[in-house]
Amino acid sequence: MRPRLVTTVAVAAATLLALTSCEQFWFAGGAGGGASASGTPAAADDPDAAGDASTDQNAADAACPMGRWQLDNASWSQALAALVADGFPDATVTVEGTQTLDWNAGGDYLMTADRVVYTVVGTSDGQPYTLVITHDGAETGRWSGGDGLTDGTYTLTTVDDSGWASTVTISAGGGSQHLDPDEMTADPWAGEVQVRCVGDLMRNTVSAEGTTATVDFTRRG
DSSP, X not given: OOHHHHHHHHHHHHHHHHHHSGGGGGGOSOTTTOOOSSSSOOGGGOHHHHTTHHXXXXXXXXXXXXXXXXXXXXXXXXXXXXXXXXXXXXXXXXXXXXXXXXXXXXXXXXXXXXXXXXXXXXXXXXXXXXEEEEEEEEEEEEXXXXXXXXXXXXXXXXXXXXXXXXXXXXXXXXXXXXXXXXXXXXOOOEEEEEEEEETTEEEEEEEETTEEEEEEEEEOO
């Protein structure tokens, strides 16, 4: 591998890891506002299409955001591809595995990853590369700022991510390189999240440093 390729892809790895590591989860969404779960949801299931009716729908259905949720992998893939598009316009991103969020009464949340694998394939400096990031384990945190039963603005803060394990591997130029996630992972994140729900769809959006990040969840259990 040429040094420039190694450096370029390593930067991409660091960026993706920061965006997809559990403590930075809330930034992992579609740049420019809102990748949908799988294309464009029907209006009855789309918080953005529902407008002000979402709060009424929440009252009629199960409370939201409180509940048990699963990350939509199609939304996640679209979101990550959008975030790296400026530096890696031909990159494709696929997400496999199960990542869940339990938004609990009393102000706690639990994030878990079960064999979650992000695979990024593209070219840099004229050479193909493959970046693979894996996550397993659990993170706990606190939420505040709302009642946990209605749409609105919530503040989430990571409390303990010691149970979260990640690996990063880059393959390019006929060789592979393993990176140390501990050297790239950002400090635990705390910030505001805009939550909108209709029925079994929850959409979380964060805006920071000029980037609007959105990720969708579906209700489970």
